Amino acid sequence: VAFNMTGTIVHIVPHATDQGFTFQESAFIFLLWGIFAIAGNLISGVSDSLGRVSTFILGTVLSVCSCLLLAAFVRGMSPVLFYCGTALSGAGLGLTRPTASALLADHFSGPGFGRLNGSAVTVFALAGGLGSFAMGYLFDISGSYWSAFMLLVSVSVAGAGAAIALKRFSS
Numbered sequence: 001v002a003f004n005m006t007g008t009i010v011h012i013v014p015h016a017t018d019q020g021f022t023f024q025e026s027a028f029i030f031l032l033w034g035i036f037a038i039a040g041n042l043i044s045g046v047s048d049s050l051g052r053v054s055t056f057i058l059g060t061v062l063s064v065c066s067c068l069l070l071a072a073f074v075r076g077m078s079p080v081l082f083y084c085g086t087a088l089s090g091a092g093l094g095l096t097r098p099t100a101s102a103l104l105a106d107h108f109s110g111p112g113f114g115r116l117n118g119s120a121v122t123v124f125a126l127a128g129g130l131g132s133f134a135m136g137y138l139f140d141i142s143g144s145y146w147s148a149f150m151l152l153v154s155v156s157v158a159g160a161g162a163a164i165a166l167k168r169f170s171s
Contacts, residue, residue, distance in 0.1 A: 001100050001159060002124040004063060004152045005093045007131030008033070012070075012086060015145045019082065020075045032083060033090040040094015047099045052106060053167045056099045060160040062092030064153050071149035096159070107166060131155075 012033055016026040040059065047055035069085030101117075108116050135148040 001093065001096045002128040003131035003134075003155050004159075005097065005131070006128030007135040007148070007152060008089050008093065010132040011135045011139070011145065011148065012089070014139075015070065016082065018145070019073055021079070021082070025079075029082065029086050033086050036087045036090030037094040038090075040091040040096075041098055042094075043091075044095050044098040044102075047102055052099055052103045053163050056096055056103065056163045057160050059092045059095030059099060060156050062088045063096065063156045064092075066092055067149040067152045067156070071146045071153075100159075100163075103163060103166060 013026045013030055016029045017023065021029065040062075044055060044059075050058075066085045066088035069081055069088065073082050073085065101120075104117065104120055105113070131152075134151060135145070138148040138151060139145055
């Protein structure tokens with residue numbers, strides 16, 4: 001989740017300006033991402049009734065769809081597609097981030113949870129830095145965000161796989 005979240009936050013505006021959006025339009029795109037991330041965070045409580053893994057997978061599907069839209073976007077396409085990709089990204093990551101924390105608490109609560117949670121937050125921070133770096137590196141060597149967003153798709157799918165495995169392991 002952190003890899004994708006930080007990678008997207010850092011690179012959504014440069015990707016938008018590379019595709020011909022003005023700085024003002026790119027600022028709106030960043031705002032749009034934030035609004036939908038907040039909405040996803042607020043809606044993530046549905047995991048209490050829908051289930052943690054189902055909610056995480058829903059967020060992952062939204063994130064994957066967003067990456068595909070943003071990767072495929074080129075100058076001249078309708079800006080609505082970029083806006084939709086941005087909104088899906090915010091909503092998807094907004095759903096998965098709090099749900100990942102709930103999954104951790106559900107499966108590993110107890111006296112050592114504080115240390116475990118602290119370690120998870122540390123890994124989150126490190127993965128976030130790596131996500132930003134990897135997206136920038138892939139853009140630098142290719143001149144396009146296509147491969148960077150495809151990497152985010154792969155990481156999203158791997159995260160969903162880990163959530164499914166955690167559910168099966170604990171059942």
